[in-house]
Amino acid sequence: MQVLNTRGFLIYKEFLGAEAQGALLEDIRGVVRAAPLMVPVTPRGREMSVRMTSAGRVGWVTDRRGYRYEDRHPTGVDWPAIPERVLEIWRALSGVERLPDSCLINFYGDGARMGMHQDKDEGDFSMPVVSVSLGDAALFRMGSDARGGKTESLWLSSGDVVVMGGAARLHHHGVDRIRFGSSPLLPKGGRINLTLRVVDC
């Protein structure tokens, strides 16, 4: 495993081996069966290209009413618990005692992307964000706390984990594109990103 530091983003390349990735994928499939993936809509009414659901005490949602954390999936079911294997990654890399309240699950199909943004709907920015990549490779763009400043990009592969802590906690980031079909993990292609956060609100 190699650890890169790009603009304060710590990137643990190949943190998860093939077997761990497969086991994690099965856990995520279980979550998605209980809390189906949804089409997120921005407050301005635009459909996002990723499909989303969550595990944990609260889940991040967006629709016409805004970005927020909710206690339940829109269908009314409780969010499933965060799988133990996911918590193990947090314990290994977060550097904090507290456990995350939320695990956002983003699915990127062919052509999906994520615009540059900050993760700032949480109450305590001293808590890091831990982000796990599974499946197809993604071009991850990293900036600073300023909008529209200089950025650097790097390909994230299946099994890579990014930790956004310290100054990087509020740095802008996004996914420009994925290399659809580049990983054998998901038989029909695509990418899954897990974003672990302490929400505290």
Ligand code: SIN
């Ligand atoms: C995000 O920050 O919202 C997603 C990052 C990723 O998909 O790697």
Ligand code: FE2
């Ligand atoms: Fe993010």
